[in-house]
Amino acid sequence: MRSARRRRFIALADRQRAGHPIHEMPQTRLPPPLASADLSRVQAVFTDVDGTVTSSNRLEARTLRSIEKLKQNDLRVVLVTGRPAGWGDCWLRTLPVDAVIAENGGVCLTRDRRGRFEKIYSESSSERLRNRKRLLREVQAALRQVPGARLSTDSPYTEVNIAIDYNEEAKLGPTALRALELFLKRRGVTIARSSVHLNCWIGAFDKLSMVRRFIRECWGLRLAKPDPRFVYAGDSLNDAPMFGAFSLAVGVANVAEVWSELDQRPSFITRGREGRGFEQLAAAIIARHRDPPLRAAR
Ligand SMILES: [Mg+2]
Numbered sequence: 529m530r531s532a533r534r535r536r537f538i539a540l541a542d543r544q545r546a547g548h549p550i551h552e553m554p555q556t557r558l559p560p561p562l563a564s565a566d567l568s569r570v571q572a573v574f575t576d577v578d579g580t581v582t583s584s585n586r587l588e589a590r591t592l593r594s595i596e597k598l599k600q601n602d603l604r605v606v607l608v609t610g611r612p613a614g615w616g617d618c619w620l621r622t623l624p625v626d627a628v629i630a631e632n633g634g635v636c637l638t639r640d641r642r643g644r645f646e647k648i649y650s651e652s653s654s655e656r657l658r659n660r661k662r663l664l665r666e667v668q669a670a671l672r673q674v675p676g677a678r679l680s681t682d683s684p685y686t687e688v689n690i691a692i693d694y695n696e697e698a699k700l701g702p703t704a705l706r707a708l709e710l711f712l713k714r715r716g717v718t719i720a721r722s723s724v725h726l727n728c729w730i731g732a733f734d735k736l737s738m739v740r741r742f743i744r745e746c747w748g749l750r751l752a753k754p755d756p757r758f759v760y761a762g763d764s765l766n767d768a769p770m771f772g773a774f775s776l777a778v779g780v781a782n783v784a785e786v787w788s789e790l791d792q793r794p795s796f797i798t799r800g801r802e803g804r805g806f807e808q809l810a811a812a813i814i815a816r817h818r819d820p821p822l823r824a825a826r
Contacts, residue, residue: 557787558797562778565796567813569756570776571822572604572626574739575806576762577611579723580780583803585696591803592623594810599624601814602821606742608735610720610727610766613637613647614685620645627746632720632727632766633738634688638746648745649688650733656688659730663690663717667728670711674704680725691725720766723782727766736769747822757822760794761809763802768792780805 575581581591598605607619608629616630616637627638636648649656667690671677678698680691692708694700700708705726712719712728720727720734743749743758751758754775761778762770765786771777772792779794781801787793798805 558784559779559793559795560797562796562798562809562812565776565778565812566756567759567776567816569819570603570759570813570817571757571819572606572759573598573810573813574606574608574629574758574760574770574774576722576764576767576770577607577609579763579782579802580761580767581607581803581806583801585724588803591807594807596624597814598810601817603813603817604822606739608633608739608760608762608770610689610691610722610725612682612685612689612691613687615682627742629735629738629742631686631689632729633733633735634729634731636738636742638742648738648741650738650741651688651731655731660688663728663730666712666715666717666730667692669715670708670717673711674700674707676700677704677708688731689727689729691727693724694721694726696724721764722766723764734769735766736773739770740773749822757819759809759813761806762794765789767794771795778805778809780809 581587583591595605605625606627606629607625610632611630613630613635616628619625619628620637627636629636634650638646640646651659676698677692677700680693681697683690694705708726709719717728717730740751743751751773753773756776758774759776759778760770760774761780763780763783768790769792771790771794775795777794779797781798783794783797798808800808
């Protein structure tokens with residue numbers, strides 16, 4: 529990206545962080561507002577967690593209430609996150625959601641038609657064991673290259689991925705983050721940046737591959753494009769494959785901060801940041817959707 533264009537994006541993000549509503553900012557390079565999306569046939573909402581339903585790293589009661597309202601209106605809700613399987617286990621048992629796709633698609637936690645807990649992995653147990661050993665070796669080597677770099681505090685609860693903290697407890701600058709990314713890429717490790725972590729894994733999967741599999745195996749349906757039944761909401765670089773695959777792909781307003789780095793972008797953007805943006809999306813879906821509940825295999 530040319531430097532002048534990049535400076536305009538950075539200025540846009542700075543204005544948004546300073547509290548200027550997104551609708552007051554130049555719209556030329558951002559997608560149309562959420563108000564222009566046809567949400568009348570939505571039956572299921574897939575959403576990222578960090579920076580999309582959380583606000584300043586907290587799940588606020590009002591955002592949780594909007595998830596509850598989606599469920600009360602017979603809409604399906606699936607969390608799609610880079611966070612560990614251990615978090616997914618907790619969320620599936622405590623939040624009003626149908627499934628949690630965790631570790632950037634490495635594992636899906638859901639319930640079968642009889643309500644029994646079920647875990648679906650992207651890879652076989654032998655593949656996971658082999659990849660996990662190599663991944664731990666490569667990530668430890670990367671951490672030794674960059675002073676101050678460390679694993680995320682939730683990495684012990686992962687089964688497939690591992691995460692390096694750059695913006696949660698730690699505050700790594702862009703130079704250190706870039707050095708980690710280059711090192712890991714050269715070693716054949718797949719990386720994806722969320723709003724807080726650099727997620728690392730070895731294996732041919734991502735958020736999108738597991739979402740496609742979940743829709744097929746658990747609901748007996750297929751994700752097509754255009755597909756008015758499914759919405760995806762996200763904010764970060766690890767959401768890019770989802771933004772590209774969903775015709776109703778919605779960025780919460782803070783997605784503008786990574787706009788210049790996204791290789792696949794959302795079709796619509798909310799006025800609100802983080803959880804406020806998700807609440808606006810949920811309210812718009814509930815106000816407009818008319819279709820009966822999803823007729824799924826389970
Ligand atoms: Mg996020």
